[in-house]
Amino acid sequence: MAAPRPPPLAAPGSGGGGGGGPAVGAPAGVGMRMFHGEVFLGEVDVFPMKKGPEGGLPFPSNEIRVSHLSPSGERCPPLAILQTIAPFSVRCKLQAKPMPPHPSLHRLYITCFNEFKSAVVVVGDEELHLVAMPSKVVKAPCFWCCSVRSGLYAASVGMLNLRCLAIVFDLDETLIVANTMKSFEDRIEMLSRRMEVEEDPVRIAGMSAEIKRYIEDKELLKEFIDTDTVTDNGRIVGTQKEEVIPVSGGQERVFRPVIRLHERNAILTRINPENRDTSVFVKLRPAWEDLRSYLTAKGRKRFEVYVCTMAERDYALEMWRLLDPEGSLINFQQLSERVVCVKSGKLNSQDLNISFFPSIIVQ
Structure with a gap:
């Protein structure tokens, strides 16, 4: 639990808790009107923390419009969280004009102070968090302003409240190995060229075995494309229609043809059920089920799970559905924001709501 807090508004002449307004010699304040909605x-x-151009105030149109209050922090005060995740220090300080009194502003201040919340001003993709601080002036609420990327603070508070960090997964070549007919052909051709110039018999044997596996898997995929069945160890296995839960409202129900070959730890699926050329042969990493069980052991999520990939969105969502069919790691309502597809060369973490937050990146 967080430590007890000092009284938010000090008695006259008491000196308060040190939050107060600007320090001696700080730039002069700018008067602004403040709204909640x-x-x-x-x-x-509003007192900037620096002089000159670097001390520009972050509020557009010289007014402060609070859109909402942040989630309540159960373990850490807002300023401690913001000083950890914000790219800058305190941007500016706000102090209410003592006259005339404004009960609504005072109530907002007391709510934020006592409930470990911040008042949030949204400016583009940035959030300005106004943190209630102990005031040196009687009945003059004081706030410190910190800026963070939109959604980052709420994600951080949620993980701290749950004592649960974030883990970010990549998909291809990490959790799965997926191939189309074209990628099988490319892999086989590449290995064949390498074998032609390789002299080490051990490496040649390894590449030969790998080519053999690719050829077998390619034949299964070809059969799936042509007949919606595969022949596995002399046994004909047909498809099962698996419903795909829509990520957003209004989407039509989709049923994909899927064949699960548990002994091979492989799945055949079709990204677009109407287009057989979108068929994919997917192999799951052998230890995935053990990892998934660990992440949800005893019914408690050990991590908040995100997926970041350069793959196309429909493909990424289907691969994750195969990995987490019950939605135990990412519930279906969170898929649209937790599965993030980025362009090649773009820093993955910048597109997640957990940017700069302590996390484990698995890729």
Whole structure:
């Protein structure tokens, strides 16, 4: 639990808790009107922390419009979290004008202070968090302003409250190995060329065995494309229609033809059920089920799971569905924000809501 907090508003002459307004010699304040949505809260003086161009105030149109309050922090005060995840230090400080009194602003201040919340101002893809601080002036609420990427603070608070960090998975060549007919042909051709110039008999034997596996898997995929069945160890296995839960409302129900070959730890699926050329042969990493069981052991999630990949979105969502069919790691309502597809060369973590937050990247 967080440590007890000092009184938010000090008695006259007490000196308060040190939050207060600007330090001696700080730039002069700028008067602004403050709103919560469309409700006028009162007027505040805003004090930049630096002089000159670097001390520009982050509020557009010289007004402060709070859109919502952040989730409540159960373990850490907002300022401690923001000073950990924010790329900059405190941007500016706000202090309410003592006269005339504004009860709405005072109530917002007390709520934020007592409940470990911050008042959030959204500016583009950035959130400005106003943190209630102990005030040196009686009945003059004081806030410190920190900026973070949109969604980062809420994700951080959620993980801290649950004592649960984030883990970010890549898909291809990490959790799965997926091939189409074309990629099988490319892999076989590449290995064949390498064998022609290889002199080490051990390596040649290894590449030969790998080519043999690719040829067998390619034949299974070809049979799946042509007949919606595969012959596995003399046994004909047909497809099962598996329903794909829509990621967003309004989408039509989709049923994909799927064949699961448990002994091979392989799955055949079709990304677009109407297009046989989108058929894919997928092999899961052997230890995936053990890892998935560990991540959800005893009914408690050990990590908040995200997926970041350069694959196409429909493909990525289907691969994750095969890996987590019950939605035990990412529930179906969170898929649209937890499965992130980025362009080649783009830093993956910048597209996640957990940027700069302590996490484990598995790739």
